[in-house]
Amino acid sequence: MRVLILLLTLAFVAPAHADLLYVLNSGDADIQVLDAGTREEVRRISVLREAHHLVWAPDRSVLLIGDSGGNEMLFIQPATGEVIRRERISNPYHMEFSPDGKHLVVTSLRRNQVDIYNWDGADLTLAARLRVSDKPSHLAYRPDSKVVYVTLQGTRSLIAISLETNQPLWTMEVGRDPAGVIWHRDRLLIGIMGSDNVAVVNAETRVVERRVVVGRGAHALFVGPNDGPVYVTSRVDSRITVLDPGSLAVLHAWNVPGGPDCLTFDPEGRVWATLRWAGRVGLVDVESGTMEETRVGRSPHGVLFVPRRDVAAAVPAPAP
């Protein structure tokens, strides 16, 4: 009986770490932190203007969230959603750490600039600012961290920038309004938002080798867990298309109303999507393609699933 009471007491007293879902409401100037299990709001973080994208620090100790209109980078404790600090950064829209963890490249969609920051594990230092042509949107790295590729939405092109010299290497045309870009098995995959396809680019030869039709308004791309399928969102057809990671053949196409934009994955392989125009996040079951919706703020954009194991690891142990 005592053991039972003790267990019950522990169950109520010990911190029950939940999986967390970070949702960046770009139209509401806030970030919602949801309990991914119950979908209840755990915390709401105010930002100055509009948060669009977020990224893990290389050691996964902190989340970086860019407030583009507010010219701020928020450093967030991932386990609790607590704001550790805010730093003045010029118009951070999309951003990614280089694979070697030494650089953070930030695109400024509204300022036509690409900023290259050095990262020492704690702080960002601006190394170079490049003035580029219209609307630098998303970015991806070559696996050796020597080159970053940025889509230029307003000029139908992709620019390659050397991280050794911080200078542009070349620019090539890839299609109307290119948006998301990822490096995938020696090729660049680019969502062509002004069209219906993913452009498969050979960065060595600078040739668009093929186009994979996914749906009108092809936007962002994500590689599933364990180097699995490639997921592509299409805004106009409101669709998530699943591509075979090797052949890039279409495996599934899920129609998800609401304008799917960014995706994140939970350990069970389920897909969470922000639905920009519907003010919701959707949880897609990959087996059935069915979706559950949860109301969030206006124009939700970036989204990240933080698993319980990361949450638990990041929370300091209670004092004895």
Next chain:
Amino acid sequence: MFDFIGDLWIRFTGTLFEQALQPTLYALGLMDWADDAFQWMDFFLFGLFSVGVVYAVCRPLEAWRPVERWADRRDVGTDIIYTLLARLGILPLLAFILLASVDAWVIGTIADSGWVPPSLENLWPALRESPLLAFAVYVVVLDFGEYWRHRFQHRIGWWWALHSLHHAQTQMTFWTDDRNHILDDCLGALWFGGLALLIGVPPGQFPLVALVLRLAESLSHANVRLSFGSVGERLVVSPRFHRLHHGVLSAGESGRNYAVLLPIWDWIFGTADFRRDQFPLTGDPDASPVLVHGGWFAQQIEGGRRLWGVLRRG
């Protein structure tokens, strides 16, 4: 309740965007404007909604206690056309798009120096944790800007040549608020939009700030014998307060009561007139018949002619 209405609005605008506007943008090759279009569609629909709200509030007031009654209301009809052109956001939208591009270029160029532009929240950190307070501060700052724009409209000769179109109306109603020369509207949009960008008003809030000011302006033009009382008159511009500004003796440089939303600016700068029993006739004795009774196009031409006349005289 508010959540339910808010959700209904999001679903309505989201569906409209997905089913109509976004496919159109796609067909026109304008998908890189999709995010901005989504925000401005909200503004447009909100504009329609606000015209309905203004009508629902002001029209019964005007029927209840009108200052003046007219047998022939054709001149009011012209003002309705002005309102529909302005309230649906076409001019503000153009100005904002133009300014956003210019802003991107200017701030981008400045950013090369390493300087990061400020916002009011950076200068006053308390605003950061209180979006409502921040919103109120932005309204106050923009209203202050509008007060001075209005004074310049009366003080500068060529600007008055344009603005006199607004003052020519002898049948002033809540529709009169948007009775402006198109060049005057452009200058107003540049002034307002420029200040909004300078102090860092977020694009998402910009339409709401504009809407608050515009709602107040409509009510202040209403043909209603209404004062807000000795205290209220000093807090918010009333129909009586603004009617004094439109009185026949107030046209031109000798104006008073310039405030758009907050009379405190007139109070501070010595242009306030708080006499609560005054409801004068409106109009500009120097205005030509076309400026008073003409249609929208004729008035635009006449306003341009007057502007040219002032510029030619130097």
